Amino acid sequence: MTSIIGHTQLALVQGDITTQDVDAIVNAANSSLLGGGGVDGAIHRAGGPDILAECRQLRETSHTSGLPTGQAVITTGGRLPARHVIHTVGPVWLSGSRGEAELLAACYRNSLQLAMDRGLHTVAFPSISTGIYSYPVEQAARVALSTIMAFLKAQPDWFDEVRMVLYSRYDFEVYQAALAELQQSG
Ligand code: ADP
Secondary structure, three states, rough: OOEEEEEEEEEEEEOOHOOOOOOOOEEOOOOOOOOOOOHHHHHHHOHHHHHHHHHHHHHOOOOOOOOOOOOEOOOOOOOOOOOEEEEEOOOOOOOOOOHHHHHHHHHHHHHHHHHHHHHOEEEEOOOOOOOOOOOOOHHHHHHHHHHHHHHHHHOOOOOOOEEEHHHHHHHHHHHHHHHHHHHOOO
């Protein structure tokens, strides 16, 4: 399923983010930047040790206390088909009234901004925060897609493609429904 916004194709696919052939894939990292489970573990396994080496370097230089929630940094993609990995830290779902939606939106916005700053034209995202961090996927899908769409409306000429890569069939269907709803509401 795709939607065209300005020059950009916003695509939803079901699949594995580590195999995506794009300029950058986004990692749902944790603030340590030193690896974890879920998509983070899969990216480090597939991309090899160069990604972790650059993350360690960031921890020793610009990010000695780790990466705050909502912010993003970029490293090599190592052995991945993607040349770069953008690491961002999603919010842990608590009650929904602890600023989770704004922090999740910041992950998408800051990752897209960083990709632009680095001259990258194709980016693939996983469903940030909806695994170990327990953000309800129906709500996360609306935040993710509305944030990406607003960014692309403000920057209609830069990206060739922004892709959401949903791991499960269920998540893929939830994101499809959310995109259809957002398209209808204009
Ligand atoms: P978080 O800690 O931000 O919740 P997780 O990695 O636990 O991050 O989960 C985020 C989402 O990534 C979940 O929907 C999970 O199913 C999905 N996921 C796990 N592995 C992959 C993968 N290889 N490609 C794409 N998505 C993945």
